[in-house]
Structures are given as C-alpha cells and as structure tokens.
Amino acid sequence: MRPSLSLARHTALAGLGLLLVACATSVSTPPTAAEPIDLARFMGRWHVIAHVPYFAERGHVQSSDTYTLRPDGRIAVHYAYRAGFAQPAKSLDSVATVNPGSGERDWTTWFFRVIPTRYRVLEVAPDYSWALIGYPGRQLAWVFAREPRMGEVLYADLRGRLARHGVDPAALRRIPQQPGDVGKPGFAAPKSP
Numbered sequence: 001m002r003p004s005l006s007l008a009r010h011t012a013l014a015g016l017g018l019l020l021v022a023c024a025t026s027v028s029t030p031p032t033a034a035e036p037i038d039l040a041r042f043m044g045r046w047h048v049i050a051h052v053p054y055f056a057e058r059g060h061v062q063s064s065d066t067y068t069l070r071p072d073g074r075i076a077v078h079y080a081y082r083a084g085f086a087q088p089a090k091s092l093d094s095v096a097t098v099n100p101g102s103g104e105r106d107w108t109t110w111f112f113r114v115i116p117t118r119y120r121v122l123e124v125a126p127d128y129s130w131a132l133i134g135y136p137g138r139q140l141a142w143v144f145a146r147e148p149r150m151g152e153v154l155y156a157d158l159r160g161r162l163a164r165h166g167v168d169p170a171a172l173r174r175i176p177q178q179p180g181d182v183g184k185p186g187f188a189a190p191k192s193p
Contacts, residue, residue: 036103036105037121038104038128040069041128043067044067045065045066045146046145047063047064047144047145047175047177048060048143048144048175049130049143049144050174051141051175052140052141053173053188054140058188058191059189059190059191060083060191061081061082061084061177061182062080062081062082062085062089062175062176063081063082063175064079064080064081065078065144066078066080070095073097073098074095074096074097075095075096076093076095077093078091078092078093079091079093083191083192084193085182085190085193086193087192094112095109095113096108097110102120106120106121107120107121118135118136119133119134119136119140120134121133122165123165129145129147130144130146130158131143131144132161132165134166138167138168141162141165141167141171143155143172149178172186173186173187173188174186176190
C-alpha cells in the first residue's frame with residue numbers, strides 16, 4: 001500500500017503544480033480579442049497617433065495608413081508621411097493579406113513584394129474611430145485614429161490597453177500631426193525641420 005500512496009501523492013502534487021503553472025500563465029498572457037473585426041469598416045484612412053519608434057518610421061510627421069480592399073481579397077496599403085512639416089509628402093505602397101482563421105486580425109504585409117512583415121489588430125473601438133495594432137513579440141505597436149488629433153484622456157486609456165497586451169507604454173511616442181506638436185512632451189522629434 002505504501003508505494004501506491006506515494007504514487008498518488010506525487011500525482012496529486014504534479015497536478016497541483018501544473019494547475020499553478022496554468023494559472024500563472026493565464027494571468028501574464030495578453031488578452032485576446034474574441035470577435036472578428038469588420039474588415040470593410042476597417043478600410044480607409046487611419047492617422048498614426050503614436051508608435052514605438054523604429055528605423056523605418058523614425059522622425060516621420062503627419063503619417064497615416066490608408067487601406068483599400070482589392071477585388072482579389074488582398075489589401076492595398078498606402079503609407080503617407082513627411083520627414084518634417086516643411087518637407088514634401090512621401091509615400092510607400094504595399095499589399096497585405098489577412099491570415100485565414102484570425103478573425104481578420106492577423107495580417108502579413110509585403111513590402112517591395114518580397115519583404116514580409118506581420119501585425120495584429122489588437123483592438124478596435126466599437127465605432128471604428130481608433131485601433132490598436134501590435135507586432136509579434138510586442139516590440140512594436142501603433143495607435144491609429146480616424147482623426148489626426150486625440151484627446152489626452154483617450155490616449156491615456158489606449159496606452160493602458162496596450163500595456164494589457166504586453167506593450168511597454170513608456171516606449172510609445174506620439175506622432176506630430178501639426179507643427180505645434182513638435183517639442184511637446186511625449187511627441188517624437190521630426191527627422192527634418
């Protein structure tokens with residue numbers, strides 16, 4: 001009887017250990033969105049309100065993404081920006097595909113037709129007035145809005161939401177959308193004047 005009692009104890013302890021690991025994992029796992037997004041409503045122009053800066057977008061002002069659903073089911077992506085408010089408008093075009101089974105949230109974008117990048121639509125406002133975008137690993141993130149200006153209360157709320165998705169809100173920098181934004185706390189500096 002002694003060996004089976006010991007086996008039962010070990011089994012119970014192992015089960016308890018697995019349960020504790022599962023609970024700890026569920027607490028630290030970023031929330032996932034339950035409902036698919038409405039891809040047709042997501043199309044259109046989005047102003048980049050804030051982002052975690054990286055080399056390809058660093059120093060841009062008045063940046064925006066415009067999404068257009070193509071007849072073949074892929075999405076045309078038009079990224080527009082300036083290197084400074086006195087600089088000419090520039091743009092970059094790419095094509096995105098929506099990954100099947102992702103609720104229209106996981107996209108692969110192809111730059112120059114050969115460089116794939118992935119991102120996920122983490123959250124969208126019920127009225128599609130703002131969206132939170134993440135990148136695998138959560139090193140990069142974006143705050144999008146239909147309007148180029150966002151109030152402080154809403155912006156603070158969205159920073160908190162990104163934190164719950166595993167993004168470091170301290171890494172976010174706001175994108176100057178008007179010349180008066182330059183030099184304000186939390187705003188990124190333009191690449192050029």
